[in-house]
Amino acid sequence: MSFDYDVIIIGSGPAGFSCAMQSTKFDKKVLIVEADDNHLGGTWLNKGTVPSKALREAADLIQDFHTQFGDEKGRKPFERFRMEDLLSYKKSALDSKNRKVKTDLIKNEVETARGWGEIVDEHTVTVKDSLNKTTTYTTENILIATGSRPEEPKNFNIDHSSVLDYNSILNITHIPRRLVIVGSGVISFEYATIFASLGTRITILNDSDEFLPFLDHEIRDDVFKVLKKKGIIIHTLSKVKEVKPNPLRTCMEVVFRSELEDRLQVLESDHILYVGGKIPNTDNLFDSTLNIDLNDEGYINTDHHYRTAVKNIYAAGDVTGDPTSASASFVQGRLAACSMFDIPSESPTGDIPYGIYSIPEISGIGLTEEQAHDMGIDVTVGRAYYKNLTYADINHRTDGMLKLVFKTDDLKLLGVHIFGDHATDLIHLGQSIMAQDGTIKYFIEHVLNYPTYSEAYRVAAFNGVNRVYKAGVKYKNILNNKS
Template sequence: MNDQNHDVIVIGTGPGGEGASMKAAKEGKSVAVIEKHHLVGGGCTHWGTIPSKALRHSINRMLEFNTSPAFRNALGSSLKLSYPDLLRSAESVIARQTAMRRDFYERNRIQLRHGQARFLDAHTLEVRAGGTIEPVVLSADAFIIASGSHPFRPRDIDFNHPRIFDSDTILSMSTTPRSILIYGAGVIGCEYASIFRNMGCKVDLVDTRSQLLSFLDDEIAHALSYHLRDQGVMIRHNEEYEVVEGLADGVLTHFKSGKKIKADVLLWANGRTGNTQNMGLEELGITPNNRGQIKVDDNYRTALPHIYAVGDVIGYPSLASAAYDQGRFAATHLIHGSCDHHLVDYIPTGIYTSPEISSVGRTERELTDARVPYEVGHAYFKSLARAQITGRTVGMLKLLFHRDTLEILGIHCFGDQAAEIVHIGQAIMAQQGTANNIQYFVNTTFNYPTMAEAYRVAALNGLNRLA
């Protein structure tokens, strides 16, 4: 056991921890980072964003191959890859991401330690690597907790059963199921519903609410429901489980409505919990809520002002993109006592279903409730030359703008490359005054043929409604 003092100790190497540690190191501070996993990158790299999106990409490429007559005729049959085969496509991406991020810490002379962190007092913690390795004691002037989250697991469900998975363990499934029941129709549940349906699995998507992803613009949410059903996903709204019964040949789920659904496997995708267990926080006066999340102020300070928290462990917005910025902002405040930067008012959402969804700004429902006079402009992908060339004609771009000032109020996109397309509009929305005006899209020349051209089409469509 040894004692080492640092200016800042960061707990976690996901996006939030990386943003915080890099900012502090660039400011000349002595920084140590603690990661309980044996590799850096956090849940984003190893169990969440990167592997699931790499898996989705591989499945989409397989679909593209199988739906192309030229490719299929050349092979003589459809291309069939197992779930484990497709998962392996993510391994090289994860390996490259891990190596790159490990190099960041080495180049910035940040001390990296692996093990479970636990506070001994307000300025000291120990790192236990497990086994017979003696714990290391570290001290610091300040701390940033970026420990992330893990899937919420109800106590009455046996997650040790070989056919019951959560969104972490599903990435280690060694078989290709014929059928899957996904409990929870949030972002993760909808994304995996697309993934497994596009593999040819029978999918039941159970939603405890009356509408998929109700935070989205209603037209986009309804489009998602339509296309998931069109692909063959069975969506079951307003359902709650009563008993989950693991069997030798599948999982039988009993619902409070009286329904029973049997599937080869169950994927539980209903909520996440902050990684705050066994960290000694309660003894410091920092008490996580019932979902393991830490309360912070506008500058990411906890109940103890020298201990900050960022990312999934503080709850909303629980996005990798936002967590990185939160880490940088927390480190800036920690070092300088203030931070002029904050998260953007409207954080873009990216939902990687097939087709994908992205939006930024306000929805029609929000504008109507606020009695804001707005108009709508649409561009349907089926009318765009680029979409016709690629064959990705499902989708649309939707612009909401003020009828009088022409200020852009919301951008909603459904279809191929939606998460990329939305950033063009986000950049214009961020401008002040008349620069944030739908006329920009009418008077700007776009490359042709591109998906970006949808902005010009949607802007003209909306302006034509003002007459």
């Protein structure tokens, strides 16, 4: 049977984009359907990953300036810099990336159709454009890469002016003096540190009893020390009861109750940022007769080849649930293309690193110290504090640490956990060693550039070896161990 395309991809985010790029390398004819009339790239490029990281970079530069040269006449960053400057920085990054994505699609002869895509059957997709004109396309394979969207709060409304979500905050017109963040996840933490670096007074209302509970306990302790230094206040087990304007004091009020204090409290703020969960974009996407299987939260279930319950229909990226990150989506989209065209490929092996783009950054991979102990593994840890790194001294960025978790008997590296500048880059050196079943001796036996943040691996490795030595193992035997 002849089709118009070899694959139609609904959504141009990281999963859809990478699937398109990989499919063209197999000499396949590709169509991307994108609902946004103006931009490609979805949330990744226009509302999430790229713009938020650009805003973070601008805030980090401003903080760096203040750290290096001090305040001018005691003024806070928000008194010296305009939000317009940060938005201009963000816009330049977005414009550049949008041009590159468009160029890549044109260069690889990927066709695009603007409008709302709907899957009619396993080989047919209709696209309704902004003028309500519907066009029908046929295809051998379909990839659903429609991503997700922010969840709406239950007790108040987002007006995108005083009450913001993590999309509309990227277009705020001024640096707020006060900001209340309602949410307990990574995104709320990232925005808290970004605006705190600009001098904003931050309060986080966390509805759970812990904040970033997946972190290694020592990393989390270090994080909370920095939060305290930045003046960020966290109320745990807090429920928002009401959000309302106070015209007399020209501010917004957040009424909340914390289970720990069991009383109503009121916070005054210039803005409220709501960072809740995510909802998969599957509404009106396909006919129910297709029997595409969804889980209880509405995400699409797939097998390890990213194939849905329908043979020729695949799904990748945020629409399939965790891990919901651009980095994972890029890989999933490529692997889905390999699967649909029967091209041999290997899925990523080993642990997947996480990255939190806060100021400073946090990243980790593998077992934490607590997890290793719970599994009955005899481990030792090695630590390197940023305050002891020459490069951190030079940059006046001395907050943070790098922690290695390794087996005591053979020094095999089991986990790396980093809090500090460039953590999301540094993690990949540890990831590479773990992927080769390597030991921490690598960091001792190889030359690492000096001064660099990577030196932390060497410092932590020596610290760990010294701890093994103090436990009664001869130092010479440690370094000569070939296992």
